[in-house]
Amino acid sequence: MKNYETDATWYYHNGTKHPNGMLLNRFHVFHPSHRPTPYKIYKNTQHVNLILDKNSLGISALDAISTICDVDDSIIPNLETLARILYFSSGITKKIKFPEPLGEVDFRAASCTGALYHIEIYIICSDISGLDAGVYHFDPKHMKLDTIRLGDFRKFVMDSTADEPFVKQSPVILIFTDIFSRNSIKYQSREYRHAFWDCGTILANTLAITSVHNIPSKVVTGFVDSQISHLLGLDIKEEAPIAILPLGITSQETPVDTTLPEVNIETVASDYEIEYPEINSMHESSCLLTRADVSSWRHQITREHKESTKLIPLAESIKSEESLEKTIIKRGSTRKFSLEPITFKQLSTILSKTTSGIDADFVNHSFLSDIYIIANAVEGLESGSYYYVKERNSLEQLRKGNFRNASGNLGLDQDLPYDASVTIFFMIDLDKILKQFGNRGYRVAQLDAAITGGKMYLASYALGLGATGLTFYDDIVTNFFSPHAENKETMFLIAIGKKEKPT
């Protein structure tokens, strides 16, 4: 199976490194007038309007992101709850007018590289209150569901996940898919990393809002890709399923033996036909081809705990009552940080509340990434570089000193990582992950980091701070944190600080 020929990942990963990856054209430019329509539009389908209640249910954002819902009673979301889950994951939360040619841009609940919004969400469900069993596509622009198939098709998802136990019991299953060209038009073949980053930030929101509703869920990354693509009617040259999130619990049997004809619904063609064959080949190399492949692939791993010295215990977490709904609605990537410090309590809260882990088919209530930090300005913490020792809820100081210049440099020489109070890097021993999971481990590692990164966005905003995801110069990050980070690759970067007040 190609999945275990992991040279493919190294070829893609090294080739898409900034600044000199050989799969990237350094002179590529993206003009905003070429921004593709950020919505998949189905023509002539039946649809179901979603009625949205944006009110808060009274659970704080910090509790929502740090709680993994563990109920095992029957929990079946109804249409109203589904509307909230979809909206707070990927709905339009604000509109901003820019000068032409960009004009008005819809911004969404979760951050997304370049605001290109290349992740779509599909819903596969049994009959639930307010919605007939079917396969639907979420249209955030019009807050409606496009009907793709009517009938209970969960059996096909079960099959494709080799009867993953959580999928087997769920009345509602979300499937997150990626449309390559919508993002590669700007970011070239680095897009395939972004697919997992931008799916991860959405998933952070989805997990939080489902936790507010007390709906258990599990991130499933092992499935037969072609079966899911067929179920959803995806164009496999241009689109790919990224992750599956079964929601809730039902004891109702899933019907067997539904046939699966082709999906024959016309969609509005993509604005541009752009091909980056490296994206397709990285995707294909990490596909699981059969149910048996999925069964033998699936296992959960545990974080490695390295003994550390000179530990600085985190401070007690701040209690913020701000609701998840309010936090998501006000979230937006900070465009300018002030140079003012955040407090050690704020940093501690962000680290503690975002790292309780996720329930996934690759980890059990845990996460994979190693977290490295540059503290530029944190009141109560010496400036320097740090490693977060999750198991001891502490920081290990790697080097002390003023590293603002390095912080700015590692974050692609942008002002944001220079001005921010902290920059937080998610790194991983990629070789080890690939040995465990083959090329699909690359997907898992990127997604895992982005989910925790997405939670950090929410935690920062819940505390009244600002945050932004950032891209980075890959190898320079590894060098900066070495020898501690030797052999580790960077998966995600977020900068956090105080937003500069408008003058």
Ligand SMILES: Cc1cc2nc3c(=O)[nH]c(=O)nc-3n(C[C@H](O)[C@H](O)[C@H](O)COP(=O)(O)O)c2cc1C
């Ligand atoms: C993984 C990731 C990387 C990003 N990288 C950058 C970056 O390098 N520079 C930048 O200015 N913004 C960056 N952003 C911010 C996006 O441009 C921003 O999320 C997008 O414009 C949507 O806006 P919003 O987050 O305010 O909703 C990044 C966002 C994410 C999620």
